[in-house]
Amino acid sequence: MKDVQNTVDQRGIAIQKVGVSEVHLPFLIKTKAGALQSVLAKIRLSVKLHQDYRGTHMSRFIEILSEWSQKPVSSREMEAILHDTLGRLGADKAYLEIRFKYFIEKVAPVSRLKSVLDYDCLFSASLEKEQPIDFYMGVAVPFTSLCPCSKEISAYGAHNQRGLMSVKLKQESGKFIWIEDLVALMEAQGSCPVYPLLKREDEKFVTERAYDNPKFVEDVLRDLVLALRGLQGIAWFEVECENYESIHNHSAYASHTETIKRG
């Protein structure tokens, strides 16, 4: 059979990323408690394609990913997958992005009832021949925010809403950060965390907690930046915060990017 992908392309354009996306596979993620969580991973795996080649070999991406499905995946395994990809595709650079929902147990503040909350997570990495891996981890955390201005100027009540804070961070080479630790750090920055299961005594608690801890979207973002600066093992981060305002049909939004300078 003719190998069309391997024929020469005359246009002189190297493609920065080509591969497969929207691949769904069951993957295993290591939990901080020492277990494995089965997740539905949405995957994009791609390589840099030399200008001389007409096409990449799409089937090989699926071959590689299929071998890793149902195995634990963390930064170390991401590097192994990318290393494998470089070799099997004959590429100089490879990229892997895995998006998944991760579940963490939450304990209601007063009743102590347990439930699980889902968090959107991202593992993203690139590997270039002879270079250390670039590994990024991303987590989005929902929270409650209560407006300081509304509290100050109103005779009673204060508008409050659910917000979503997102962090994408680059790990320092050889360092490891648990999703659970990043989530805990992030959840502490809103007016109050959210919980799937709350009884009335819990509802009273979270309502009063948010009222006692009013925060603008800027407050949440700045407190998150301060907390991330204190986190060991990260070289860079990007933070986004969006409050789905309850008094508007639009959101309040803030973002910030920072490279950590050590020593």
Ligand SMILES: Nc1nc2c(ncn2[C@@H]2O[C@H](COP(=O)(O)OP(=O)(O)OP(=O)(O)O)[C@@H](O)[C@H]2O)c(=O)[nH]1
């Ligand atoms: N490069 C490229 N391949 C495509 C495209 N659309 C479909 N294909 C794939 O072409 C694949 C077959 O090509 P290869 O992956 O090179 O398969 P092969 O030559 O049998 O396998 P190898 O011997 O490992 O190269 C199929 O998996 C199709 O999915 C496209 O737009 N570009």
